[in-house]
Amino acid sequence: MNIEMIDSKIPEGPLKDKWTSHKSKINLVNPANKRLIDVIMVGTGLAGSSAAASLAEMGYNVKAFCFQDSPRRAHSIAAQGGINAAKNYQNDGDSVYRLFYDTIKGGDYRSREANVHRLAEVSTSIIDQCVAQGVPFAREYGGLLDNRSFGGVQVSRTFYAKGQTGQQLLLGAYSALSRQISKGKVEMCTRHEMMDVVMVDGKCRGIIARNLVTGELERHAAHAVVLASGGYGNVFFLSTNAMGSNVSASWKAHKKGAFMANPSFTQIHPTCIPVSGEHQSKLTLMSESLRNDGRIWVPAKKDDAEGIRNGSIKASEIAEDDRDYYLERRYPAFGNLVPRDVASRAAKERCDAGFGVNETGEAVFLDYASAFERYGKTEASIRGLKSPSAAEIIVLGKQVVKAKYGNLFDMYKQIAADDPYETPMKIYPAVHYTMGGLWVDYNLMTSVPGLYATGEANFSDHGANRLGASALMQGLADGYFVLPYTIGDYLSNDIRTGEISPDSPEFELAEKEVKERIDALMNNNGTRTVDDFHRRLGRIMWNKCGMSRNAEDLKSAIEEIRVLRQEFWADVRVPGAIDEFNPELDKAMRVSDFLELGELMCIDALDREESCGGHFREEHQTPEGEALRHDEEFAFVSAWEFTGDPKESRLHREDLAFENIEVKQRSYK
Amino acid sequence: MDLTLNIWRQKGPDDKGHIEKYPVSGVSPDMSFLEMMDMLNDRIIREGGDPVAFDHDCREGICGMCSMFINGQAHGPNRGVTTCQLHMRSFKDGDDITIEPWRAAAFPVVKDLTVNRSAFDRIIQSGGYVSVNTSGETLDANAIPVPKPQADEAFSAATCIGCGACVASCKNASAMLFVSAKVSQFALLPQGQPERALRVKRMVEQMDEEGFGNCTNTGACSVECPKGIDLTNIARMNRDFLKSSVDS
Numbered sequence: 001m002n003i004e005m006i007d008s009k010i011p012e013g014p015l016k017d018k019w020t021s022h023k024s025k026i027n028l029v030n031p032a033n034k035r036l037i038d039v040i041m042v043g044t045g046l047a048g049s050s051a052a053a054s055l056a057e058m059g060y061n062v063k064a065f066c067f068q069d070s071p072r073r074a075h076s077i078a079a080q081g082g083i084n085a086a087k088n089y090q091n092d093g094d095s096v097y098r099l100f101y102d103t104i105k106g107g108d109y110r111s112r113e114a115n116v117h118r119l120a121e122v123s124t125s126i127i128d129q130c131v132a133q134g135v136p137f138a139r140e141y142g143g144l145l146d147n148r149s150f151g152g153v154q155v156s157r158t159f160y161a162k163g164q165t166g167q168q169l170l171l172g173a174y175s176a177l178s179r180q181i182s183k184g185k186v187e188m189c190t191r192h193e194m195m196d197v198v199m200v201d202g203k204c205r206g207i208i209a210r211n212l213v214t215g216e217l218e219r220h221a222a223h224a225v226v227l228a229s230g231g232y233g234n235v236f237f238l239s240t241n242a243m244g245s246n247v248s249a250s251w252k253a254h255k256k257g258a259f260m261a262n263p264s265f266t267q268i269h270p271t272c273i274p275v276s277g278e279h280q281s282k283l284t285l286m287s288e289s290l291r292n293d294g295r296i297w298v299p300a301k302k303d304d305a306e307g308i309r310n311g312s313i314k315a316s317e318i319a320e321d322d323r324d325y326y327l328e329r330r331y332p333a334f335g336n337l338v339p340r341d342v343a344s345r346a347a348k349e350r351c352d353a354g355f356g357v358n359e360t361g362e363a364v365f366l367d368y369a370s371a372f373e374r375y376g377k378t379e380a381s382i383r384g385l386k387s388p389s390a391a392e393i394i395v396l397g398k399q400v401v402k403a404k405y406g407n408l409f410d411m412y413k414q415i416a417a418d419d420p421y422e423t424p425m426k427i428y429p430a431v432h433y434t435m436g437g438l439w440v441d442y443n444l445m446t447s448v449p450g451l452y453a454t455g456e457a458n459f460s461d462h463g464a465n466r467l468g469a470s471a472l473m474q475g476l477a478d479g480y481f482v483l484p485y486t487i488g489d490y491l492s493n494d495i496r497t498g499e500i501s502p503d504s505p506e507f508e509l510a511e512k513e514v515k516e517r518i519d520a521l522m523n524n525n526g527t528r529t530v531d532d533f534h535r536r537l538g539r540i541m542w543n544k545c546g547m548s549r550n551a552e553d554l555k556s557a558i559e560e561i562r563v564l565r566q567e568f569w570a571d572v573r574v575p576g577a578i579d580e581f582n583p584e585l586d587k588a589m590r591v592s593d594f595l596e597l598g599e600l601m602c603i604d605a606l607d608r609e610e611s612c613g614g615h616f617r618e619e620h621q622t623p624e625g626e627a628l629r630h631d632e633e634f635a636f637v638s639a640w641e642f643t644g645d646p647k648e649s650r651l652h653r654e655d656l657a658f659e660n661i662e663v664k665q666r667s668y669k
Numbered sequence: 670m671d672l673t674l675n676i677w678r679q680k681g682p683d684d685k686g687h688i689e690k691y692p693v694s695g696v697s698p699d700m701s702f703l704e705m706m707d708m709l710n711d712r713i714i715r716e717g718g719d720p721v722a723f724d725h726d727c728r729e730g731i732c733g734m735c736s737m738f739i740n741g742q743a744h745g746p747n748r749g750v751t752t753c754q755l756h757m758r759s760f761k762d763g764d765d766i767t768i769e770p771w772r773a774a775a776f777p778v779v780k781d782l783t784v785n786r787s788a789f790d791r792i793i794q795s796g797g798y799v800s801v802n803t804s805g806e807t808l809d810a811n812a813i814p815v816p817k818p819q820a821d822e823a824f825s826a827a828t829c830i831g832c833g834a835c836v837a838s839c840k841n842a843s844a845m846l847f848v849s850a851k852v853s854q855f856a857l858l859p860q861g862q863p864e865r866a867l868r869v870k871r872m873v874e875q876m877d878e879e880g881f882g883n884c885t886n887t888g889a890c891s892v893e894c895p896k897g898i899d900l901t902n903i904a905r906m907n908r909d910f911l912k913s914s915v916d917s
Binding site: 051053054059068069070071072073074075077078087089122124125126127128129130131132133134136137138140141142143144161162164165166167172173175176179181182188190214240242243244252276277279280281282284285410411415417462480481527529531554565573575576580581584 | 673680681694697698701703704707708713714715717718719720722724725726727728729730731732733735749750756758777780783785786787789790792793794795797798799801802803804805806807808809810811813814815817820821822823827828830831854855858860861898912
């Protein structure tokens with residue numbers, strides 16, 4: 001394979017000065033000229049809403065698109081636990097450098113130093129900004145902001161709003177966006193989906209969108225296009241993503257020349273509610289913040305595990321000495337707060353060894369008994385209770401836990417029909433986030449001029465594993481504080497371009513191609529539903545490109561996906577008509593792209609002959625079963641170029657230089 | 670479980686619409702209500718029919734997209750949950766279940782159980798924000814302490830998911846609970862004070878313009894609200910609105 005190197009345009013100078021000096025050196029567009037420039041924003045989650053609002057404030061004309069009925073519903077809203085920022089309000093030694101260090105280490109040394117440092121730098125402004133907007137973060141009795149700790153770090157730097165942090169942050173960005181819509185600076189197109197990007201003279205100059213209510217195809221032209229369209233976890237069918245979350249915008253951009261970086265880097269979140277049956281349509285996450293106070297265990301004896309599975313014994317009947325708190329045992333320094341990839345693999349290891357605790361054998365306990373006791377004792381002391389009984393302590397402790405995690409406990413009860421205040425929760429890992437995504441340079445521009453990617457849609461900040469509470473941070477950092485500045489550098493060349501016309505042959509051709517694709521699906525008259533194909537793709541991906549991978553499985557997965565894709569185009573059945581509200585057609589379009597992406601993910605996983613973060617190749621592990629990186633050969637970003645068929649994708653690499661951090665084998669022991 | 674579903678079918682906003690009967694069998698009590706609907710649609714598609722259109726997305730009770738009026742109640746029989754969190758174990762074998770869209774003049778039907786709630790977005794656009802630019806060059810976040818009880822109350826108001834169950838449950842199709850939740854969030858925080866009077870005035874005006882009904886204090890909205898948004902928010906909004914009218 002002929003591997004080409006790519007330039008990420010990282011500014012010169014010491015790491016800590018790069019962003020400041022870059023900002024002061026890049027080209028600006030003066031306010032009067034900004035009024036002459038149009039920007040398209042695809043997606044209105046944290047990264048999209050915040051960027052749309054910021055660009056409009058600056059003076060650009062923004063058109064924003066979302067497939068939901070309102071920008072407030074993007075899946076950022078479901079993020080529970082919190083958002084990191086190096087404020088050091090808790091005085092526990094936190095700093096920009098430490099947040100940078102934790103993120104690079106947590107990402108298993110596969111992310112770009114300069115981007116991550118910038119992320120850590122702007123993290124503090126995010127909190128200031130959100131508070132100014134009226135985002136109701138949790139506070140202490142003194143009226144100041146409260147923090148909690150999260151996996152993979154040893155400080156408390158996570159700001160939160162109960163278990164609804166994503167909701168509150170998104171509503172903050174949505175309110176900023178709404179303010180600009182009311183001023184006429186943002187034109188908001190809801191229930192619209194991007195069908196393709198349009199290239200004119202080698203630059204991205206617009207999109208073809210489909211009005212999901214009428215089915216009409218629309219041409220929208222602009223000087224630049226920003227994709228803030230989220231991650232692609234739904235390629236696994238079952239994931240914690242929303243039902244509509246999809247890869248289509250990114251994939252269409254990929255097919256028009258944008259490189260896809262590290263597509264196999266998927267985050268499997270350790271604490272989700274286990275699968276209950278064949279009918280399952282999605283999985284529900286239980287916030288990682290629960291690992292702060294909960295202890296994860298399985299029975300130490302196989303007989304006990306068997307008994308739990310067949311219902312003959314209860315968790316509470318297993319003596320303390322017969323429980324295996326396996327994370328505390330294997331990782332004494334971080335215990336239950338090891339990073340997500342480590343926690344997920346450890347759960348799988350125990351369950352594969354026969355210690356799982358539900359009917360399917362794929363669940364472990366997350367137990368709050370000791371937290372009830374610990375908090376209860378503190379609360380009793382605060383209230384000045386003299387020698388409270390054990391039962392009183394537990395009651396008090398449950399009240400404290402309810403105040404902290406009440407909505408999560410309620411959600412568990414709702415779904416699992418089991419009361420987590422009385423019996424330990426059962427959890428199992430599930431697909432949650434994709435670190436991979438469109439390759440972007442330091443300015444967040446993809447390999448296509450004028451096409452940008454922000455938030456989960458890009459690849460840049462989380463390496464091979466994202467730390468908890470860092471997705472919200474990155475989405476808002478990109479949207480509020482990075483893209484609105486860096487995009488000016490490119491747009492400064494467009495001040496005399498004038499309006500881009502959507503009537504050019506390029507737009508016409510792009511629209512025609514989209515129409516043909518839709519027609520092919522609608523006129524197929526097959527026998528199988530879209531979900532049927534999606535479910536089968538998901539099964540291949542989960543079994544062969546999931547928590548652990550090997551060459552043999554990946555090779556067979558590639559073949560199976562290719563066969564499935566052919567079958568899809570020959571036999572899928574899409575009901576209804578083109579020119580009407582037709583959610584099945586929307587879904588079919590998305591699944592057709594997942595069927596191509598899945599193959600590239602397997603190709604990428606096969607190519608990366610090492611284990612790192614969430615990418616665990618069984619052939620590459622330490623004697624203790626930990627991920628074994630091969631830095632000499634693989635300290636690079638794999639950026640794939642589409643050449644007509646996923647199988648023929650061409651690999652480009654961006655070498656990662658670590659100049660400010662010592663690269664070590666990650667240890668949380 | 671075997672069930673009989675009576676589902677509202679309506680091709681578009683101009684169609685009159687009607688109830689259609691669908692027997693379903695083999696429903697597992699562990700299914701969510703929407704998974705049961707998936708199962709029905711799967712069958713309809715395979716039989717060559719037109720599947721039932723309904724809004725849904727996160728399926729974990731937070732995006733506010735799902736919106737079914739089940740047996741005369743917004744989001745079905747349980748309290749504090751959205752349709753997507755409702756599970757079939759809340760029903761019995763042999764049950765008849767009637768499923769309708771939100772019904773309000775301000776929420777026209779798009780198709781079947783899907784309605785257009787963009788009126789809510791326009792109300793927020795009329796003033797549901799703090800006018801601060803996103804430069805990041807604001808005060809340090811801890812420069813303005815907010816007493817915890819006040820912060821907690823603002824948070825409770827801010828948890829509204831904008832699903833519209835309040836409107837659907839109200840005999841007048843009033844949007845007072847929705848609007849008052851946003852008004853209250855900012856009224857309770859120091860950041861919201863400078864625009865407090867203007868905000869409530871504009872948002873109430875927009876609410877009226879959208880064609881939502883008046884509030885007659887029946888409290889059905891709060892009872893059916895999946896997030897338990899409190900009626901006191903409406904009282905606070907009324908007080909603020911009156912004050913802003915007197916002051917201006």
